Amino acid sequence: MRYFEKISFEQFKKDIKDDINLYDNYLLPKRATKNSAxxxxxxxxxxxxxxxxxxxxxxxxxxxxxxxxxxxLIMRSSLGFKYNLRLTNQVGLIESDxxxxxxxxxxxxxxxxxxxxxxxxxxxxxxxxxxxxxxYLITDDDxxxxxxxxxxxxxxxxxEK
Numbered sequence: 001m002r003y004f005e006k007i008s009f010e011q012f013k014k015d016i017k018d019d020i021n022l023y024d025n026y027l028l029p030k031r032a033t034k035n036s037a038x039x040x041x042x043x044x045x046x047x048x049x050x051x052x053x054x055x056x057x058x059x060x061x062x063x064x065x066x067x068x069x070x071x072x073l074i075m076r077s078s079l080g081f082k083y084n085l086r087l088t089n090q091v092g093l094i095e096s097d098x099x100x101x102x103x104x105x106x107x108x109x110x111x112x113x114x115x116x117x118x119x120x121x122x123x124x125x126x127x128x129x130x131x132x133x134x135x136y137l138i139t140d141d142d143x144x145x146x147x148x149x150x151x152x153x154x155x156x157x158x159x160e161k
Contacts, residue, residue, distance in 0.1 A: 002065035002133055004029045004039065007107045015058045015107055016044060026060055029131055038074065038130025041110075047122040049114040054088055062106035065133055067096045072132045073110060079128060084116035087129070097148040 005028070007015070012023050022044065029039035041059055049055050063071050073092030079085045088111040099106040110129055114120055122128045 004061050004063050007060055007062055007105050011105045011107055012060060016060060027125055029061060038132045040127035041129040041131060042125050042127055043122050046124050049112060049120045051114055051117050054111060054113045057110045057112060059108045059110060061108050062099055064099050065096050068135060070095060070134055070136050072134060074130050074132060076128055076130055083120045085120060086113055086115060087111065088113050101148060
């Protein structure tokens with residue numbers, strides 16, 4: 001089972017804006033064609049990124065997927081190629097236990113840097129990033145039992161179970 005859903009309105013108010021109309025009408029990720037690997041992420045509002053600027057973007061999304069899968073967040077290649085935009089961490093790696101974590105409900109955020117020499121505007125409802133679900137493997141001698149305690153960067157804070 002895998003799907004995207006909106007964060008709660010309470011989390012939306014905290015991270016984005018207290019605007020129920022905006023909340024009710026922003027787009028969930030979807031694939032553009034039947035052979036697309038990635039689910040396009042759409043801008044909730046206009047995003048303006050000046051040259052050499054880094055902008056942190058709340059997506060309004062969280063993702064549910066199987067425990068042997070990961071979600072990769074990747075800049076749309078056209079934005080990187082045409083405008084020299086990049087995710088500051090190059091590729092985001094989201095684990096399944098990030099969903100509904102105690103810190104932020106599993107709200108997916110992106111950090112984009114404009115390494116070009118022109119201001120870039122990503123208009124509301126335009127695709128700017130992609131999420132790709134992948135299966136991953138573990139070693140035969142893996143015996144990790146730690147449990148996530150929080151949101152972004154929280155795998156350093158965990159409890160043994």
